[in-house]
Amino acid sequence: EAAATGSTGGADLSLVSVTKRFTDFTAVDGLDLTIPAGSFFALLGPSGCGKTTTLRMVAGLEQPTSGKITIGGRDITGTSAHERPVNTVFQNYALFPHMSVLDNVAFGLKRRRVRGAEEQAKAALELVELGHLAARRPGQLSGGQQQRVALARAVVNRPAVLLLDEPLGALDMKLRRQMQVELKKIQTEVGLTFVHVTHDQEEAMTMADTVAVMNGGKVEQMGAPRDLYELPRTAFVANFLGKSNLIAGTVAEDRGDAVVVDAGGHRLAVRKDRAAVHQGPVLVGIRPEKLTMLWPADAPAPEANLLHGRVLDTSFTGVSTEYLVQVPGVGTLGVFCQNHGQQPARPGDDVVLAWDTGHAFGLGGDQDSTAG
Numbered sequence: 001e002a003a004a005t006g007s008t009g010g011a012d013l014s015l016v017s018v019t020k021r022f023t024d025f026t027a028v029d030g031l032d033l034t035i036p037a038g039s040f041f042a043l044l045g046p047s048g049c050g051k052t053t054t055l056r057m058v059a060g061l062e063q064p065t066s067g068k069i070t071i072g073g074r075d076i077t078g079t080s081a082h083e084r085p086v087n088t089v090f091q092n093y094a095l096f097p098h099m100s101v102l103d104n105v106a107f108g109l110k111r112r113r114v115r116g117a118e119e120q121a122k123a124a125l126e127l128v129e130l131g132h133l134a135a136r137r138p139g140q141l142s143g144g145q146q147q148r149v150a151l152a153r154a155v156v157n158r159p160a161v162l163l164l165d166e167p168l169g170a171l172d173m174k175l176r177r178q179m180q181v182e183l184k185k186i187q188t189e190v191g192l193t194f195v196h197v198t199h200d201q202e203e204a205m206t207m208a209d210t211v212a213v214m215n216g217g218k219v220e221q222m223g224a225p226r227d228l229y230e231l232p233r234t235a236f237v238a239n240f241l242g243k244s245n246l247i248a249g250t251v252a253e254d255r256g257d258a259v260v261v262d263a264g265g266h267r268l269a270v271r272k273d274r275a276a277v278h279q280g281p282v283l284v285g286i287r288p289e290k291l292t293m294l295w296p297a298d299a300p301a302p303e304a305n306l307l308h309g310r311v312l313d314t315s316f317t318g319v320s321t322e323y324l325v326q327v328p329g330v331g332t333l334g335v336f337c338q339n340h341g342q343q344p345a346r347p348g349d350d351v352v353l354a355w356d357t358g359h360a361f362g363l364g365g366d367q368d369s370t371a372g
């Protein structure tokens with residue numbers, strides 16, 4: 001079992017061409033993942049993309065149709081669940097209601113007759129800042145506190161890999177954000193390998209060192225949260241991680257370090273190192289917060305990266321004001337403005353949108369721009 005490995009830190013986890021078919025449906029399709037020891041890894045994707053099935057195969061609750069899973073270099077593909085150095089925390093963490101919080105955490109250790117079980121359980125409760133509630137029953141705790149007990153119970157076993165399946169799903173938004181920070185802190189302190197499954201992009205981005213975006217049983221893109229956000233490689237990733245304006249056009253000119261895309265008669269420059277394709281159809285991506293909105297009188301002389309449009313709608317969100325701007329020949333673009341000092345534009349106003357070339361990205365034009 002977990003502690004029997006004697007490991008104190010995490011171990012690396014790898015999946016090699018892992019496929020899972022349910023009768024005629026392929027839930028996970030040739031997945032290749034290498035997760036370094038001690039990292040916080042998030043599997044992010046919409047409902048049904050195969051996240052939970054992937055996690056269940058790592059836990060040994062589901063057998064892959066083909067492929068190989070290794071932990072710390074050891075092939076565990078055929079190993080039964082209880083022999084794997086893995087612990088799972090689910091959304092519906094089942095604590096024993098008739099036991100104290102401390103006994104809940106110490107349960108696994110005591111069952112394995114680990115010496116000093118109580119002390120280790122106390123330390124794990126201190127880690128999640130619940131030492132003072134050790135004597136209570138789970139029913140006397142809040143949802144967030146119960147979730148922390150479930151975490152302490154998993155961490156105390158020192159699994160080489162800790163799997164988290166939407167562990168914060170049952171919590172309200174505020175508690176959820178708070179727990180995200182705490183979970184990240186705990187992971188850093190214990191140094192275990194965490195694999196976290198979520199459909200919440202903000203959750204994945206805040207906590208993980210590396211995020212794999214899954215879609216239809218495959219990984220669309222994997223990388224550091226900032227890299228995925230700044231330079232998505234597919235329309236699905238661009239739309240799933242926040243909002244993106246994706247403008248369809250065709251490469252009209254090669255300027256050496258950049259291509260100039262013609263979109264409905266407008267000229268948009270994209271740096272080649274930020275463009276997946278350098279000829280033919282392209283989707284030019286610009287995040288709403290990277291657009292600057294100007295009054296027509298303040299706009300520079302016409303050149304690349306200027307779009308004239310008309311405000312359709314505005315909404316104030318507190319942090320920013322969001323505008324929908326209709327640009328003839330291009331479509332409707334979203335703009336987020338944080339500058340509340342200037343006079344806000346209103347529906348019907350003519351405006352000009354501008355941006356730095358370095359903020360645009362280019363995707364292959366053969367994709368559905370609304371995917372994700």
Ligand code: ATP
Binds near residue numbers: 026046047051054199
């Ligand atoms: P969610 O976020 O909704 O939990 P998920 O990404 O975790 O979704 P999975 O639970 O891995 O998705 O399921 C992936 C696909 O496999 C789904 O379409 C699901 O219906 C299907 N699936 C899962 N388990 C089985 C099963 N035992 N038999 C048949 N199909 C299954």
